[in-house]
Amino acid sequence: MRSLRKLLSLDPDPVSEDARDTATVRRIADQLDQLPAGEARFIASFAYVLARVAHADYDVSAAEVDRMVEQVSEHGGLSQAQATLVVEIARSQQVTLGGTENYVVTRQFKQLSERPQRLALLRCLFAVAAADDSISETESAEVLQIGRELGFTRQEVLGVRSSFREQLAVLRQS
Numbered sequence: 001m002r003s004l005r006k007l008l009s010l011d012p013d014p015v016s017e018d019a020r021d022t023a024t025v026r027r028i029a030d031q032l033d034q035l036p037a038g039e040a041r042f043i044a045s046f047a048y049v050l051a052r053v054a055h056a057d058y059d060v061s062a063a064e065v066d067r068m069v070e071q072v073s074e075h076g077g078l079s080q081a082q083a084t085l086v087v088e089i090a091r092s093q094q095v096t097l098g099g100t101e102n103y104v105v106t107r108q109f110k111q112l113s114e115r116p117q118r119l120a121l122l123r124c125l126f127a128v129a130a131a132d133d134s135i136s137e138t139e140s141a142e143v144l145q146i147g148r149e150l151g152f153t154r155q156e157v158l159g160v161r162s163s164f165r166e167q168l169a170v171l172r173q174s
Contacts, residue, residue, distance in 0.1 A: 024048055024093040024101045025108060028086055032078075038112065043076040045109035046121060047090035049146060052102055053125045055094050056142035065091070067131035071124045106149045118150045122160050130167040137169060 021029070021041060028044035029037070050071060054064040065087060073083035093101065110118065125146060129139040140161065147157035161168070 022101055022104050022108065024090075024097055024105055027093060028089045032082070032086065039076075041108070042112045042117075043072065043078070043086060044090070045105050045112060046075060046124075047072045047086045048094060048101070048105045049109055049121060050124060050128050051087070051090040051094040052098065052106070052146065053129050053139055053142050055091070055098065056129075057136045057138045060091060061132040063131040063133075064128055067128045071127065075120060075124065103149060106146055110150050115151075118152070119160075122147055122150065122152065122157065123163075126161055126164045130164045133167055134169050135161075135164060135167045140168065 025041055025044045025048070028047060029040035032040035032043060035043070047068065050068045051060075054060045054068060068087045068090075069080065069083045072078060072086050073080055076083065076086070078086065109121065113121070122143070125143045126135065129135040129143060143161070144154065144157050147160075148154070
């Protein structure tokens with residue numbers, strides 16, 4: 001019951017909250033209360049950034065949701081049920097607070113992660129965008145923006161994107 005109250009923001013616990021966390025990260029991390037706080041924040045911000053790309057074109061397909069759950073489960077070491085819950089909360093938060101939280105949550109992920117983890121996220125972002133077999137120009141631009149926020153150069157992001165060139169909508173139109 002306490003977890004449900006936290007999920008609905010009815011029972012905040014300021015003592016246990018890291019001052020750097022955004023409301024979005026806290027809300028998702030609260031659902032992972034069996035994990036160490038740092039790990040929960042890492043997974044929460046990872047899931048939110050995935051949702052950011054899925055929602056970039058304002059159409060989150062079932063395939064994109066499935067891919068996000070797969071990635072969160074794999075990279076977060078979560079069960080399918082836990083990953084599904086985390087992704088649903090991340091999607092909801094992204095739709096509700098996206099414009100104001102996007103940069104802040106991505107910056108928090110950068111602070112919580114090492115470069116190899118950020119590179120893994122970058123690959124996951126393209127995998128989510130490609131889940132419906134087409135990466136729109138909007139999704140590609142969003143991944144490029146996130147890549148810059150994570151500290152990658154344009155060339156590094158485009159290098160990762162090249163692995164997904166067959167799904168790039170812009171190349172299919174030629």
